Amino acid sequence: MTVDSQGTASAAPQDAPGRAAGKSQTPPSPSGSNEVLQPSRGRRSLPSGLLPYLLVAPALLSMAVLLLYPLIRNVMLSFQQLNRKEFITRETVWIGFDNYTDLLSDSQFWTVVVRSIVFTAVNVALIMAIGTGVGLLLNRLGKKMRLVLSLSLMLAWAMPIIASVTVFRWLFDEQFGVVNWLMRTLGFSGYEQHNWFETGFSTLVIILILLVWGSVPFVALNMYAALTTVGTELYEAAKMDGASGWRTFWSVVFPNLKSFFMITTFLEIIWIFKAFAQVYAMNQGGPDRGSETLPVFAYIEGVGQFHYGVAAAISVLTIVMLIAVMSFYFRLILKQEEEL
Amino acid sequence: MSTTTETPQKLRTRKPLTAGVIAKNLTALVLAVVFVFPVYWMFSSSLKPQHEIMTKDPVFVFTPTFDNYTTATGVDLFWTYVQNSLFVTLGAVLLALLVALAASFAIARMKFKGRKGIVLVVMLAQMAPWEVMVIAMYMISRENDMLNSIPMLTLIYFVMVLPFTIWTLRGFIAAVPVELEEAAQIDGCTRGQAFRKVIFPLLAPGLMSTSLFGFITAWNEFAMVLMLNKDRESQTLTRWLTEFQTAFGSDWGATMAASTLFALPVLIVFLFLQRKAVGGMTAGAVKG
Numbered sequence: 001m002t003v004d005s006q007g008t009a010s011a012a013p014q015d016a017p018g019r020a021a022g023k024s025q026t027p028p029s030p031s032g033s034n035e036v037l038q039p040s041r042g043r044r045s046l047p048s049g050l051l052p053y054l055l056v057a058p059a060l061l062s063m064a065v066l067l068l069y070p071l072i073r074n075v076m077l078s079f080q081q082l083n084r085k086e087f088i089t090r091e092t093v094w095i096g097f098d099n100y101t102d103l104l105s106d107s108q109f110w111t112v113v114v115r116s117i118v119f120t121a122v123n124v125a126l127i128m129a130i131g132t133g134v135g136l137l138l139n140r141l142g143k144k145m146r147l148v149l150s151l152s153l154m155l156a157w158a159m160p161i162i163a164s165v166t167v168f169r170w171l172f173d174e175q176f177g178v179v180n181w182l183m184r185t186l187g188f189s190g191y192e193q194h195n196w197f198e199t200g201f202s203t204l205v206i207i208l209i210l211l212v213w214g215s216v217p218f219v220a221l222n223m224y225a226a227l228t229t230v231g232t233e234l235y236e237a238a239k240m241d242g243a244s245g246w247r248t249f250w251s252v253v254f255p256n257l258k259s260f261f262m263i264t265t266f267l268e269i270i271w272i273f274k275a276f277a278q279v280y281a282m283n284q285g286g287p288d289r290g291s292e293t294l295p296v297f298a299y300i301e302g303v304g305q306f307h308y309g310v311a312a313a314i315s316v317l318t319i320v321m322l323i324a325v326m327s328f329y330f331r332l333i334l335k336q337e338e339e340l
Numbered sequence: 341m342s343t344t345t346e347t348p349q350k351l352r353t354r355k356p357l358t359a360g361v362i363a364k365n366l367t368a369l370v371l372a373v374v375f376v377f378p379v380y381w382m383f384s385s386s387l388k389p390q391h392e393i394m395t396k397d398p399v400f401v402f403t404p405t406f407d408n409y410t411t412a413t414g415v416d417l418f419w420t421y422v423q424n425s426l427f428v429t430l431g432a433v434l435l436a437l438l439v440a441l442a443a444s445f446a447i448a449r450m451k452f453k454g455r456k457g458i459v460l461v462v463m464l465a466q467m468a469p470w471e472v473m474v475i476a477m478y479m480i481s482r483e484n485d486m487l488n489s490i491p492m493l494t495l496i497y498f499v500m501v502l503p504f505t506i507w508t509l510r511g512f513i514a515a516v517p518v519e520l521e522e523a524a525q526i527d528g529c530t531r532g533q534a535f536r537k538v539i540f541p542l543l544a545p546g547l548m549s550t551s552l553f554g555f556i557t558a559w560n561e562f563a564m565v566l567m568l569n570k571d572r573e574s575q576t577l578t579r580w581l582t583e584f585q586t587a588f589g590s591d592w593g594a595t596m597a598a599s600t601l602f603a604l605p606v607l608i609v610f611l612f613l614q615r616k617a618v619g620g621m622t623a624g625a626v627k628g
Contacts, residue, residue, distance in 0.1 A: 049452075051446070051450070052446040052450040052452040052455070053446075053452065055442040055443060055445060055446035055450075056442070056443045056446050056447070056458055058439045058442060058443070059439050059440065059442070059443035059462075059502060059506060060443075060458070060461070062439065062495075062498065062499050062502065063461070063465050063499055063502065063503070066495060066496060066498075066499040067465055067468055067499055069480070070473050070476045070477050070480060071473065071476070073476040073479065073480055074473060074475065074476035077475065077476055077479060134371060137364065137367060137368060137371070138368075140364060141364065141365070141368055142365070145365050145368045145369070146368075148368070148369070148372050149368045149371060149372045149375075151372075151376075152371070152372040152373075152375045152376035153372075153375050154610065154611060154614050155375070155376055155379045155607060155611075156375040156376065156378070156379065157610070158606055158607050158609075158610030158611065159378070159379060159603055159606075159607070160556075160559065160560045160578075160602060160603050160606050161560055161562065162560065162562055162578045162581050162582060162602070163382070163581065163599040163600075163602050163603040164378060166581060166582075166585055166595060166596075166598075166599045167378045167379075167381065167382045167596070167599055168378065169585065170381070170382075170385065170592050170595065170596060171378060171381060173592065175394075175590075176393065176394055176395060176396065176398075176592065178381060178398050181396065181397055181398055213374075213375065213378070216375075217375065270467065274469050274471050274472060275471070276471035276472075276562070276563045277471075277560075277562035277563060277578075280562075280563075280566075281562065281582055294472075295471045295472050295563075298472060298474075298475060299474060299475075299563075299567070302474075302475045302478075303567070308475060308479070311475045312475050312476065315472045315473065315475055315476070318469070318472045319469055319472055322469050322472075326467055329467075330463070330464075333463070
């Protein structure tokens, strides 16, 4: 059950399947080869020039219809006035950049932008720091303890988002929550019936704990898998040279795993920034819209406030910010992807 | 704790038990408890009788009962939700496998103009911000009378899992030696036969794990079903769970039983898949 060196950190995604499939490189079963030996029934294949396009067409078509088209529609909607009236009468009213100018001069929008960025930054910093620490620890543990910790991390990783949100609401319940009990037991006062969801800020802290709890396993277990690819000779050499643990990390481990760190960091930024289910399901962006991040803000502006045009504009701006982050991410990935 | 570290030492004469070793193992133990606790607490709460949940001081030892599960599954329309979730996930995954198998075969095995471009499109599509596209998706569905529609949801989930499926299957196909395929063709197979009889059987484990990852994604999806399927008859288990919490706000035992029922299939599948989830998936959006 341990997660032994499955794939490398720097490995492109096809690496792991490659190994898995590599194991099963057994020749086809006898019955299979019998069939193979049968003479061709003379079925004519399509001209090979067209075949790859035919094979790719269904995939491209479905992505065009259900991904590209909605994205384009999203941009179009952001140039329309689409409030309650237009929504009901199904009119199309073009208003140019009005939604954007309204948004950009709205202080609430900027509050949410700043909140989302700070929230993402704190989250990712914590996830990377704790994830790395746990990964390094996994690498230095004995077999049994490593198994125990990996299993625990695995369960946290696998928990479906909505289930974990529900559980966190229970853990932090005002009346019978185990966290309030823990705080009392540890000797803190004022946790008789502490409402953890009292303010937007406290709600965001709970969401932050949830996100860190749910994301650290991904970083830690991948970190550990990556570490196993750094040869032990390197550590030993560093130790012989008298380097401290801290020094070893920065001068031996980090340079070797730099691309792993970069890619994981950007992935986490993207994931956290667009996290919707965790933020929305925890407290519907409340109280008083105080825990809304950009994706939830867009949803509430649309569904809650009947400003679908504005909501579309928020979506577009969020996607633009995401694209900015993703461009760095893709540059990193493409650098690794030699055989593309 | 101490026994687990001491026994192997006697056998294998390792380094003596230093403070560092103890601290290391102690930290690991605390971390293990912290990370597993919410999952454990969900299970244990779901098995507790009502009066042992509504206590200021939590009960750790109790006689398990399945009452909460009876309450959770006894909710109106529960089986409709189960049916919807199963239909949507299985439909999406099967469609994705079918379409991805064709596409990834072309990408992995054939040379053609625009191949690189298609790989790039797949990579970009994998990062699609679905959560932020709900408004547009809602408008499109409304125009086409596809709100509260299970097929529409299935199609959306299909496209959600498609890029990942293509991406991983491409790796699996590339790992099958071309020589095998060529040998079959020399023996008289057409290209299609070679694929069906040689490559496909070797792909089985890959297909299995890829579809299970797709299953997890579709099973967990929340934003789309929240936005598009407001009718209760057309909702899936994710919505059931959030609604449940609102409706049974104070009945935490039943709520935890509902969470457990929802999480269990994913936890089992994930433990089964764990080797594949870790490592090399950095560019795949495998996020629990």
